[in-house]
Amino acid sequence: MIYVKILFWVCTFLILHSYIFFPFILKFLYSLRQKNKPSKSINSALTPQPNIPNVACLISVYNEEKVIQKKIESLITGNYPLEKLDIYVGSDCSSDNTNTILKELEERYLNVKVFCFLQRRGKASVINDLLDQIESNQNDKKYSLYLFTDASVYLDKDTINKLVRHFDNPEIALADAHIIPQGVQSAGISNSEKTYLNSEMKVKFLEGELWGMMMGVFGGCFMIRREMTHKLPSHFVVDDFYLSMKVLEQGGKAIYDMEADCYEGIPGEMREEFKRKLRISSGNYQNLACFKHFLWSGPWQRAFCFFSHKVLRWIGPFLMIGMLLSSFILACSGFLFYLSIFLSLAGIMFLIPLLDKILLRMNIHISYLRHINYFFNMNFALFLGFIRYCKGIQSGTWEPPKRNV
Numbered sequence: 001m002i003y004v005k006i007l008f009w010v011c012t013f014l015i016l017h018s019y020i021f022f023p024f025i026l027k028f029l030y031s032l033r034q035k036n037k038p039s040k041s042i043n044s045a046l047t048p049q050p051n052i053p054n055v056a057c058l059i060s061v062y063n064e065e066k067v068i069q070k071k072i073e074s075l076i077t078g079n080y081p082l083e084k085l086d087i088y089v090g091s092d093c094s095s096d097n098t099n100t101i102l103k104e105l106e107e108r109y110l111n112v113k114v115f116c117f118l119q120r121r122g123k124a125s126v127i128n129d130l131l132d133q134i135e136s137n138q139n140d141k142k143y144s145l146y147l148f149t150d151a152s153v154y155l156d157k158d159t160i161n162k163l164v165r166h167f168d169n170p171e172i173a174l175a176d177a178h179i180i181p182q183g184v185q186s187a188g189i190s191n192s193e194k195t196y197l198n199s200e201m202k203v204k205f206l207e208g209e210l211w212g213m214m215m216g217v218f219g220g221c222f223m224i225r226r227e228m229t230h231k232l233p234s235h236f237v238v239d240d241f242y243l244s245m246k247v248l249e250q251g252g253k254a255i256y257d258m259e260a261d262c263y264e265g266i267p268g269e270m271r272e273e274f275k276r277k278l279r280i281s282s283g284n285y286q287n288l289a290c291f292k293h294f295l296w297s298g299p300w301q302r303a304f305c306f307f308s309h310k311v312l313r314w315i316g317p318f319l320m321i322g323m324l325l326s327s328f329i330l331a332c333s334g335f336l337f338y339l340s341i342f343l344s345l346a347g348i349m350f351l352i353p354l355l356d357k358i359l360l361r362m363n364i365h366i367s368y369l370r371h372i373n374y375f376f377n378m379n380f381a382l383f384l385g386f387i388r389y390c391k392g393i394q395s396g397t398w399e400p401p402k403r404n405v
Contacts (some may be wrong), residue, residue: 001329005326005330007322007326009104015316047078054144057087058130059151060101062123063096071152079161089113093118122288124237146225147222153179155221162259172212174247174253191370207309208255212252214253217254229243245290281382282388283393284384285386286389293346
């Protein structure tokens with residue numbers, strides 16, 4: 001039974017490391033560095049560049065008639081000089097009123113360039129085509145920075161300025177914006193999603209501050225140096241993480257800017273969020289297969305962050321299964337200590353989510369139960385995402401989730 005015990009404690013330690021020990025290590029190292037070398041912060045306030053760079057903003061949209069006008073206007077009315085900003089929008093065969101709205105915006109604003117594609121192929125293919133359009137135009141070699149942003153994300157007036165300022169440092173190749181969730185409600189799972197996002201923001205910020213090794217952008221709004229931007233595999237469904245990892249693969253540094261604010265509504269229904277998590281989960285395993293060499297190739301900081309922050313969470317469902325099965329085997333072998341652990345795990349994994357669903361139907365909302373339900377739904381989505389990945393992902397198309405705002 002010694003090997004079963006080892007399996008249980010290894011699985012337990014790895015889960016605790018990813019969610020508790022790793023963030024604590026980052027906070028501890030950051031506090032030491034702030035105490036000893038407070039002036040070395042990557043993400044500190046920077047002096048704006050004397051020569052304002054040209055920025056190309058890339059947006060892939062599909063059936064975004066409810067948000068696309070507000071999105072474009074949040075870019076147009078920002079404080080970044082319009083003569084230094086061009087907006088490229090690709091419509092992925094939208095079937096609603098999105099294309100009509102985009103054409104009207106293109107006529108109204110000279111720096112808005114719209115491309116309506118007649119075949120539905122997915123976000124990655126649209127982004128690739130936008131990059132081709134930019135690169136094929138000899139006048140567009142002027143861009144030194146690419147801003148990738150989603151239709152549902154609204155920028156603050158100074159968001160672009162705050163992202164651009166970091167690129168005065170030649171080591172910085174990517175800067176991610178600070179997404180502020182909107183439409184948080186007590187009834188659904190939006191509050192749990194906000195809690196999770198806030199914890200992720202802190203971890204990403206610390207990874208960037210300590211080593212410039214932020215493990216993936218949130219995807220809603222981020223900026224990359226033009227020369228470090230790569231085209232995407234057409235069947236990838238988590239394009240932003242791929243772009244982030246390609247930056248780190250080339251030796252660039254990636255950071256999270258807590259001051260470059262953006263706003264995005266988040267799903268309030270568990271069903272909508274589960275669909276989104278399922279899509280992201282299948283894409284996570286695509287990226288794991290693509291960047292698995294990070295685990296054994298240097299620098300060590302990149303390998304440490306990738307393993308601790310991403311790989312362990314992606315295999316989290318299997319670690320939980322390992323804990324549950326090993327504790328069950330040990331309990332059946334007469335170890336009372338593991339019997340109590342098995343019963344506790346089974347209760348947390350199955351009974352608490354069930355209780356939360358029952359209370360939800362009664363319009364009773366207990367945040368701790370909702371957080372636990374959210375956590376296990378997230379891991380169940382990872383498990384199903386792995387199965388989908390194993391079956392083969394042939395297309396990068398997906399439906400945008402319903403959001404509170």
